[in-house]
Amino acid sequence: xxxxxxxxWLSAVVFMVGVAGFxxxxxxxxxxxxxxxxxxxxxxxxVSFSRYLNDMRGQVLVFFIIAVAAAEAAIGLGIIxxxxxxxxxxxxxxxxxxxx
Amino acid sequence: MDxxxxxxxxxxxxxxxxxxxxxxFIKDNAHWxxxxxxxxxxxxxxxxxxxxxxGRTINKxxxxxxxxxxxxASVGFLIDQLTAVMLIVxxxxxxxxxxxxxxxMHGDKGYYRFFSFLSLFTFSMLMLVMANNFLQLYFGWEAxxxxxxxxxxxxxxxxxxxxxxKKAFIVNRFGDFGFGLGVIMIFVTLGTLHYEPVFASVNSLxxxxxxxxxxxxxxxLITFIALLLFCGAVGKSAQIPLHVWLPDAMEGxxxxxxxxxxxxxVTAGVFLVARxxxxxxxxxxxxxVVAVVGAVTALFAGTIALVQNxxxxxxxxxxxxQLGYMFLACGxxxxxxxxxxxxxxxxxxALLFLGAGSVMHxxxxxxxxxxxxGLKKHMPVTYWTFLLASxxxxxxxxxxGFFSKDEILWRAYASGPLGHVLFALGALTALLTAFYxxxxxxxxxxxxxxxTHEQEHHLHESPRMMTVPLLLLAIGAVxxxxxxxxxxLGGGEHFAEFLAPVVxxxxxxxxxxxxxxxxxxxVILGFSGIAGAAFVYLRxxxxxxxxxxxxxxxxxLLWNKYYVDExxxxxxxxxxxxxxxxxxxxxxxxxxxxxxxxxxxxxxxxFSLWLRSLQTGMVHQYATVMAIGAFAVIAMVLLx
Numbered sequence: 001x002x003x004x005x006x007x008x009w010l011s012a013v014v015f016m017v018g019v020a021g022f023x024x025x026x027x028x029x030x031x032x033x034x035x036x037x038x039x040x041x042x043x044x045x046x047v048s049f050s051r052y053l054n055d056m057r058g059q060v061l062v063f064f065i066i067a068v069a070a071a072e073a074a075i076g077l078g079i080i081x082x083x084x085x086x087x088x089x090x091x092x093x094x095x096x097x098x099x100x
Numbered sequence: 101m102d103x104x105x106x107x108x109x110x111x112x113x114x115x116x117x118x119x120x121x122x123x124x125f126i127k128d129n130a131h132w133x134x135x136x137x138x139x140x141x142x143x144x145x146x147x148x149x150x151x152x153x154x155g156r157t158i159n160k161x162x163x164x165x166x167x168x169x170x171x172x173a174s175v176g177f178l179i180d181q182l183t184a185v186m187l188i189v190x191x192x193x194x195x196x197x198x199x200x201x202x203x204x205m206h207g208d209k210g211y212y213r214f215f216s217f218l219s220l221f222t223f224s225m226l227m228l229v230m231a232n233n234f235l236q237l238y239f240g241w242e243a244x245x246x247x248x249x250x251x252x253x254x255x256x257x258x259x260x261x262x263x264x265x266k267k268a269f270i271v272n273r274f275g276d277f278g279f280g281l282g283v284i285m286i287f288v289t290l291g292t293l294h295y296e297p298v299f300a301s302v303n304s305l306x307x308x309x310x311x312x313x314x315x316x317x318x319x320x321l322i323t324f325i326a327l328l329l330f331c332g333a334v335g336k337s338a339q340i341p342l343h344v345w346l347p348d349a350m351e352g353x354x355x356x357x358x359x360x361x362x363x364x365x366v367t368a369g370v371f372l373v374a375r376x377x378x379x380x381x382x383x384x385x386x387x388x389v390v391a392v393v394g395a396v397t398a399l400f401a402g403t404i405a406l407v408q409n410x411x412x413x414x415x416x417x418x419x420x421x422q423l424g425y426m427f428l429a430c431g432x433x434x435x436x437x438x439x440x441x442x443x444x445x446x447x448x449x450a451l452l453f454l455g456a457g458s459v460m461h462x463x464x465x466x467x468x469x470x471x472x473x474g475l476k477k478h479m480p481v482t483y484w485t486f487l488l489a490s491x492x493x494x495x496x497x498x499x500x501g502f503f504s505k506d507e508i509l510w511r512a513y514a515s516g517p518l519g520h521v522l523f524a525l526g527a528l529t530a531l532l533t534a535f536y537x538x539x540x541x542x543x544x545x546x547x548x549x550x551x552t553h554e555q556e557h558h559l560h561e562s563p564r565m566m567t568v569p570l571l572l573l574a575i576g577a578v579x580x581x582x583x584x585x586x587x588x589l590g591g592g593e594h595f596a597e598f599l600a601p602v603v604x605x606x607x608x609x610x611x612x613x614x615x616x617x618x619x620x621x622x623v624i625l626g627f628s629g630i631a632g633a634a635f636v637y638l639r640x641x642x643x644x645x646x647x648x649x650x651x652x653x654x655x656x657l658l659w660n661k662y663y664v665d666e667x668x669x670x671x672x673x674x675x676x677x678x679x680x681x682x683x684x685x686x687x688x689x690x691x692x693x694x695x696x697x698x699x700x701x702x703x704x705x706x707f708s709l710w711l712r713s714l715q716t717g718m719v720h721q722y723a724t725v726m727a728i729g730a731f732a733v734i735a736m737v738l739l740x
Contacts, residue, residue: 023727
């Protein structure tokens with residue numbers, strides 16, 4: 001059986017890829033995808049802990065996260081489309097009207 | 101007499117009814133409420149006087165107003181001989197003035213307001229004279245001042261009227277400040293504010309001194325208290341140096357001048373000194389101050405009255421002058437003579453004012469006597485009553501003013517060496533009084549009419565509502581003095597005897613010969629004043645103009661009222677405005693208040709401006725900060 005820490009390393013790497021992607025890329029679609037990466041990295045760790053501890057609650061929680069993430073993705077895409085309609089760009093640096 | 105509470109509270113009820121319902125419901129019937137109340141108060145006052153003459157007095161606390169530690173203030177009433185006299189003076193003049201006002205104020209848009217305030221004034225004045233403690237006296241004192249302010253500025257659309265109201269109020273502040281301190285001093289030293297214990301124990305203060313740290317000087321305690329109280333009297337009774345407000349107060353409606361600024365409120369100062377006679381008697385210095393201020397004011401105001409042309413102002417200066425007489429009497433210890441003059445003066449001076457009002461009514465508001473003339477045949481009632489009042493004030497034997505003024509002059513003369521000087525001032529004033537009073541008569545009522553043609557066409561005797569009070573007051577101007585005829589003339593001096601339980605007997609000695617000399621001298625002076633006025637003004641000769649030109653310096657000085665107003669303008673009003681403009685507006689308001697008000701938001705604004713720069717609107721920066729924060733928290737949890 002593959003030991004737990006392998007899963008956790010994978011999860012951490014995927015999460016860090018997501019973080020790095022979110023922080024470095026300017027394209028809002030890519031950033032959005034990075035967020036999804038982070039979410040799924042967390043899901044992965046939850047599932048692995050669940051399997052390791054023989055406790056199904058972790059997997060139930062993952063289903064919740066997936067459901068919420070689906071809703072979030074719908075809203076996020078809606079925001080992206082609204083932004084694109086107004087700015088005709090997907091570059092986040094151009095949407096900085098909310099500065100103080 | 102058991103109804104004595106109704107005396108002040110009926111006018112108060114009239115005030116409340118008129119002020120609440122006057123504007124919308126009572127309107128032009130406001131006088132019914134007020135007159136009914138004040139006439140009822142007069143009836144009860146007369147009954148009270150009868151009982152007081154019978155020997156019954158009342159001193160009763162009705163209600164405990166304030167209790168704080170050892171301080172105890174109550175609402176209470178004292179009705180003794182002095183109060184009874186004041187009640188009669190106040191309610192009689194007030195009733196007649198109320199009735200007169202029905203004619204005089206007819207058609208004024210503030211009709212109900214006028215009667216409300218008149219009633220409120222009557223209430224306040226009655227509270228003042230009926231008080232049995234200093235705090236209630238102070239309440240009445242301030243309340244009459246407030247009513248005076250309301251009524252001087254009654255025609256508030258007129259700038260000069262509202263200014264005069266403010267002036268009266270502010271000048272009185274100076275006096276009342278001293279008065280208030282005096283009351284506080286009495287409480288601090290004697291621990292009570294009731295007349296009875298204060299007057300009973302004031303003896304124990306003889307010889308004590310008080311140190312005023314501000315000045316670094318030590319004063320005799322009783323003198324200090326007496327002079328502080330006298331400060332209030334000086335303000336209210338328009339004595340030097342606080343006399344400046346009274347002539348300006350003539351901006352108010354004439355019935356107000358008659359009631360408040362001649363007969364009642366301005367005499368409150370004399371009443372105060374007479375009421376506090378146990379305090380004043382213990383301080384010869386304070387007594388001398390009172391007498392000297394009175395005598396000097398009498399002469400001072402009399403000289404100003406010589407040259408003024410405004411009929412009401414002449415009478416106003418005459419009032420100041422006569423009030424000076426009253427203080428002169430009090431100052432030489434002849435309180436009953438002072439109160440006697442107060443009482444007779446109320447009648448003839450109210451009559452002079454109401455007569456002047458009647459003239460103004462006929463002349464469509466004209467006040468300049470030089471523009472009148474020959475009014476005698478157009479307004480006979482006004483003329484004859486005015487003449488009687490003038491004869492009375494001039495001291496023609498047999499009339500009220502003669503008895504009271506002669507009493508004062510004699511008491512002044514008999515009081516000692518200083519008294520001789522004061523007597524000389526008073527006698528000179530008597531001459532001036534007769535002169536300026538008859539100057540009005542001869543210039544305004546005799547000769548040819550000098551106004552416009554329209555005014556002449558408009559001339560008429562005033563309606564009966566106005567002439568009847570004139571006639572009734574004329575009776576007072578003639579007969580009110582008969583209660584105090586000196587023993588020398590075969591009288592019983594009933595007035596002085598009546599008041600003796602409160603104010604004591606006047607001291608001082610003199611021979612009958614001296615008393616005759618004083619009396620005859622003052623009569624001669626009165627008649628020579630009248631004759632002088634007749635000589636100068638009756639034939640419209642050029643003597644007056646010649647004199648004015650010859651002595652133009654003196655004339656200018658008198659015409660400008662000794663430049664006292666200008667002096668105050670320079671030493672008080674202008675510096676105050678300067679301070680207001682440069683310190684209050686420039687520093688306190690501009691720098692301190694606005695500094696705080698604008699500075700606090702400014703500071704917050706500047707801080708938030710700096711804080712705002714954190715919010716760049718760049719998603720990556722937010723995300724970076726968030727990530728760093730998250731790592732920091734995790735690091736803390738793991739590594740702690």
